Amino acid sequence: MTLTCDPAVKEGKGIHLNNSPSSQSGNAEEQAKRERWEEELSRVLDELCGDEEGLEEMIAAFLSELPCIRHRSALLLAEGKTAEAAREFHKLKGTLSYLAGTEERELARRAEAEARQGVLSPRGETVRELDRFLDAFDRFLRERGKKSAG
Amino acid sequence: MLPPRQKILVAEDSLSQRVMISRHLRKWDYDVLEASDGLEALSLFRRESPSIVVTDLDMPGIDGFRLIEAIRKSEIFRTFIIVLSASDDKSSVVSALAMGADDYLVKPYHPDELEVRLSGADRVLMLQNQELLIFAMAQMVDTRSRETGAHLDRVQFFCRKLAEGLAVMGEEVVTPSWTNQLFSLAPLHDVGKIGIPDAILNKPGRLSPEEFEVMKEHVTIGADMFARIHEKTGYAPFAFARDIIRYHHEKFNGSGYPEGLSGESIPLAARIVALADVYDAISSKRVYKPAFPREVCWDIINEGRGTHFDPRMVDIFNEEESFFWSIVEEYRDFDL
Numbered sequence: 001m002t003l004t005c006d007p008a009v010k011e012g013k014g015i016h017l018n019n020s021p022s023s024q025s026g027n028a029e030e031q032a033k034r035e036r037w038e039e040e041l042s043r044v045l046d047e048l049c050g051d052e053e054g055l056e057e058m059i060a061a062f063l064s065e066l067p068c069i070r071h072r073s074a075l076l077l078a079e080g081k082t083a084e085a086a087r088e089f090h091k092l093k094g095t096l097s098y099l100a101g102t103e104e105r106e107l108a109r110r111a112e113a114e115a116r117q118g119v120l121s122p123r124g125e126t127v128r129e130l131d132r133f134l135d136a137f138d139r140f141l142r143e144r145g146k147k148s149a150g
Numbered sequence: 151m152l153p154p155r156q157k158i159l160v161a162e163d164s165l166s167q168r169v170m171i172s173r174h175l176r177k178w179d180y181d182v183l184e185a186s187d188g189l190e191a192l193s194l195f196r197r198e199s200p201s202i203v204v205t206d207l208d209m210p211g212i213d214g215f216r217l218i219e220a221i222r223k224s225e226i227f228r229t230f231i232i233v234l235s236a237s238d239d240k241s242s243v244v245s246a247l248a249m250g251a252d253d254y255l256v257k258p259y260h261p262d263e264l265e266v267r268l269s270g271a272d273r274v275l276m277l278q279n280q281e282l283l284i285f286a287m288a289q290m291v292d293t294r295s296r297e298t299g300a301h302l303d304r305v306q307f308f309c310r311k312l313a314e315g316l317a318v319m320g321e322e323v324v325t326p327s328w329t330n331q332l333f334s335l336a337p338l339h340d341v342g343k344i345g346i347p348d349a350i351l352n353k354p355g356r357l358s359p360e361e362f363e364v365m366k367e368h369v370t371i372g373a374d375m376f377a378r379i380h381e382k383t384g385y386a387p388f389a390f391a392r393d394i395i396r397y398h399h400e401k402f403n404g405s406g407y408p409e410g411l412s413g414e415s416i417p418l419a420a421r422i423v424a425l426a427d428v429y430d431a432i433s434s435k436r437v438y439k440p441a442f443p444r445e446v447c448w449d450i451i452n453e454g455r456g457t458h459f460d461p462r463m464v465d466i467f468n469e470e471e472s473f474f475w476s477i478v479e480e481y482r483d484f485d486l
Contacts, residue, residue, distance in 0.1 A: 044170075047174075048170070048177075051173060054170070054173040058169045058170050061166035061168075061169045062165075062166035064165065065165050090208050090236060090237075091163065091164050091208065094167060094206070094235075094257045095164050095166050095167055097257050098166070098167065098257075098258050105258075
């Protein structure tokens with residue numbers, strides 16, 4: 001099954017797995033994570049041989065596909081279609097393995113594995129943790145983009 | 151003018167990953183085609199014939215496994231397929247390779263690793279294209295001598311069947327790679343005919359004894375050519391080809407040419423090609439003779455047991471005669 005993703009979702013206005021309040025930027029834990037993510041992006045930039053434009057294109061592509069992945073996985077989980085939701089987490093795992101770090105990849109892998117086993121609850125800890133991370137990472141990338149543009 | 155760049159198809163449903171993979175590939179000067187799902191990839195593959203495919207496994211439409219399967223079914227020349235997947239479980243790796251993938255990389259890949267794997271792909275494709283060139287070269291000679299169109303294909307199949315029979319008999323030299331080498335190089339057996347004058351090469355009737363002496367030179371002309379290439383390159387398959395070319399007219403009882411070798415002193419590959427070549431000559435139509443009936447072909451081969459041919463080859467032929475005849479019928483030439 002292929003779920004379509006409407007423009008509102010692409011802009012990040014779709015439903016998320018949880019509607020938990022986002023953690024505030026400036027928080028020390030998030031700040032430490034941001035520094036680590038920045039290092040990861042530097043690594044990607046190195047691997048692209050300093051191709052800034054390539055990195056920006058990649059981030060823009062990620063930001064455009066992330067809301068759809070989140071929307072689809074939330075919908076599928078809510079409908080109890082865990083095997084199909086697992087595919088979305090698998091895709092997320094693949095993408096995060098480039099842009100984020102091992103910790104985030106592990107989180108997506110856990111969500112995928114639990115979904116495949118049919119034990120991933122839409123309101124469980126794994127989903128909440130993943131949602132918190134994705135909110136923060138999305139914010140980090142968008143703010144970074146604004147800074148670069150400025 | 152720059153040489154044409156290698157075409158490579160990237161099948162990946164994640165846009166950001168596709169962007170990154172394509173950026174890397176373009177940096178290494180590949181001509182990149184992008185597909186966001188398996189169906190689009192298959193359609194691009196059929197239209198553009200890329201020589202390398204880099205594919206994800208988990209994709210909408212048709213997944214990477216089905217894509218590999220479909221490519222292997224529809225391709226004319228072998229495409230090098232690299233799987234690039236976030237799945238690191240052994241069963242995915244084994245399934246993908248069993249279905250026909252050539253290589254498997256787990257995400258996240260490091261660009262250096264992908265680049266090295268692509269170099270491997272380029273080497274394999276180069277070898278494959280060398281084989282095609284060898285076949286084209288042999289065909290060129292055959293065209294000049296007005297040998298029948300599918301002669302080389304038939305000889306290849308006969309040789310492979312004989313080699314497989316020898317392997318079953320326990321002949322240790324005959325490994326799968328030896329058989330593949332024989333299959334690739336057997337078409338070169340008459341390459342020396344390039345040096346034989348047209349008047350002799352295409353004479354409709356019997357050759358006079360003098361003309362036959364000239365014709366016999368084709369084995370040394372071809373073998374010398376490949377001996378020189380082997381000396382220059384040191385590449386073992388060229389020595390293998392040289393032996394096939396030089397000795398495929400030797401006879402098991404020592405009455406053949408050019409050296410009058412007998413028995414097992416004749417290289418094994420040449421003994422195989424000897425029977426394959428003769429069987430093809432008698433079972434198909436030539437400018438100087440009609441195609442002989444199946445029973446006559448059987449008799450001629452069996453009359454040569456231990457005299458012209460290695461007895462083991464004749465025994466395998468007898469075992470597999472129906473296969474040999476099916477090749478004759480399937481690849482029969484109609485217009486001469």
